[in-house]
Amino acid sequence: MRRRPTAFIIVATALLLGLAGWLLAPAAQAAAGDGSPSDPNIAFHGRWDFADPAAPVPHFAGAYLVTGFTGTRVALRQRSAIDLYYSIDGGADVYLQNVSGTVNLTPTALRAGNHTLRVSYRVVAGSYHGDAVFRGLTLDSGATTIAAPRPAKLIEFIGDSITVGTTSSKNALTAYGWLTGERLGAAHTQIAEGGACLVSAADGCTGMADRFLRNNTAAGSPLWDFTRYQADAVVINLGTNDVGHGVSSTTFQSVYTQLLRDIRGKYPRAAILALQTFTKRYAAQTQAAVQAVTAAGDRNTYFVATDGWLPADGLSDSVHPNDVGHAAIATRLTPIITEKTGTTTTPSATPSAPGGSACAVTYTRTSDWGTGAQFDVTIRNTSAAAVDGWTLTWTLPGTQRIGQSWNATTSQSGAGAEAVNVAWNAQIPAAGSTAFGFIADSNLTGAAGFALNGTACTAAA
Incomplete structure (x- = not known):
């Protein structure tokens, strides 16, 4: 029998091993700045x-x-x-x-x-x-x-279609969780699914007590890797749907108690806020679950009564808040999270006016429901120097009041309004722009007297 040359065997083996090593080697880390999904700047x-x-x-x-x-x-x-x-x-x-x-x-x-x-x-x-x-x-x-500045805090919201933002104008982006996170200048996420229950029901209702532990809403999906982030606060709004799926009060209270324990196990330092559902379903059982974990030594879990949070015009149907309702919820919830976590909406940077500063402001009513409206404000830095921290002041028309805002911290004294940057949009480069929005209790658009860090701006209606 003819023997193969030893040299050929060695070369072939080396080639095969080299190919195997190439196939099994881990993918190279993306270079920072390349825009790929593994770019660490994203x-x-x-x-x-x-x-x-x-x-x-x-x-x-x-x-x-x-x-x-x-x-x-x-x-x-x-x-x-x-x-x-x-x-x-x-x-x-x-x-x-x-x-x-x-x-x-x-x-x-x-x-x-x-x-x-x-x-x-x-x-x-x-x-x-x-x-x-x-x-x-x-x-x-x-x-x-x-790399964009990363918010210091992260708020997680667990719920059903209300937390998803179903029936609001932009779904998740106009839901109370997103609005609250933006108002606080915090990172945020909504762990929610329309129609979900707290308890996994026999008729197929998705149980968020289980899905909280997973990376998606499918039954048996992989467990979530909680080392990827740590929440500073967790807001739970569950129980609206369970009553329609045969979940008993006893089962609901037991599962809610275990969910609170699971959350605490994953987020040892988080403030946990268990909201009374806006329909008041299972309110007593939710409160009892909170009492069970606090009696066991958890001093950072709270039951939050929500009576009066939704205004008369705040629902799009009998259950789901509209934009007005979500904004009202965010207005009530924001100071509670601030109190429980120490989160502040005060910017860390001290606003400073650029040399020879100049600015232009576009003030637009983007949504109108008669008794109120949404306004978007764009600030353009028309100077040759960057702005490092900004405060915009202006005069509101009539008796208009600001109820809720995003991408800025707003305040009001009489007709005088003020918006201050949040952490991630403090800088406006030369010839650059930034924007924020708010909801007011009237649809008047006659604002005037815009000034950026004390320098008057050109305004366009």
């Missing part, structure tokens, strides 16, 4: 599934990604069609429907400089409206991502 807030590192996907409502970037343009790479919201430089969220492939987010080129981007996929009752798979970002040639 912050993923909420429960994102990285089973495929090249295609992370969120499974719960309220997940979003944030990054900074340089250059004048940015595009989003999507696997298949999806509906999404995006915001650049703190501006109003732009809604895109049924987009896929390379999605241009800057149809008009930005001014050269540093910018911020936030992307959130649209949910319907907790299920994403399309293929929520992020494939990365495309930037200008030579441009890079840059």
Whole structure:
């Protein structure tokens, strides 16, 4: 029998081992700034599934990604069609429907400089409206991502369709959880699904007491890796649906008590707020569950009565809050979280006016329901120097009152209004812009006297 040359065997073996090593070697860490899904400059807030590192996907409502970037343009790479919201430089969220492939987010080129981007996929009752798979970002040639400031606190909201934001104008983005997180300048996520119960019911109702522990709402889905983030506060709003699925009061109280213990086990330092459902279903059992864990030594779990939180015009049906209702809930909830966590809406940076500062303000009524309206405000720095921390002041028309705001901390004294930056949008680059929004109790638009850090601004209605 003919023998193969020893040299050939050695070479072939070496080639095979080399190929095996290449196949089994872990993927190289993405370079910071390349815009890929594993780029460390991209912050993923909420429960994102990285089973495929090249295609992370969120499974719960309220997940979003944030990054900074340089250059004048940015595009989003999507696997298949999806509906999404995006915001650049703190501006109003732009809604895109049924987009896929390379999605241009800057149809008009930005001014050269540093910018911020936030992307959130649209949910319907907790299920994403399309293929929520992020494939990365495309930037200008030579441009890079840059790390955006990370909020100091993270708030997690656990619930059903109310927490998802069902029937509100932008679903998760106009739900009380998102609004509360924005008001606090905190990271936030909504662990919620439309129609969900606290208890996994025999008729198929999704039980959030179990799904809280997992990375998505499917039964038996993988357990969530709680080392990925730690919540500073957890807000629970569950029990509205259980009554329709045959869950007894005894079972509800027992499962709620265990959920509180599970949350404490995963988040040892978090303040846990158990909300009385707005329908008051299982209110006594929710309070009793809180009493059970506090009696066992948990001094950072609280029952929160919600009587009077929803105004008469705050519902879109018999159960679901509309935009007015969600804003009202956020207004009540924000100071409670502030008290329990020490979270503050006061910016850490001291506002300073740039030399030779100049500014322009666009003040737009974007939604109107007769007794109130939503306003979006864009501040443009028209000077040659960056703004590092900002305060915008103006005069409100008539007796208009601000009820709730986002992307800024607002206050009011009589007709005088003030908005102060939150941590992540404190800087406005030269020729750059930022934006915030608020809801007021009237639809009047005759605001006047805008000033940025004490310097008068040109206003456009």
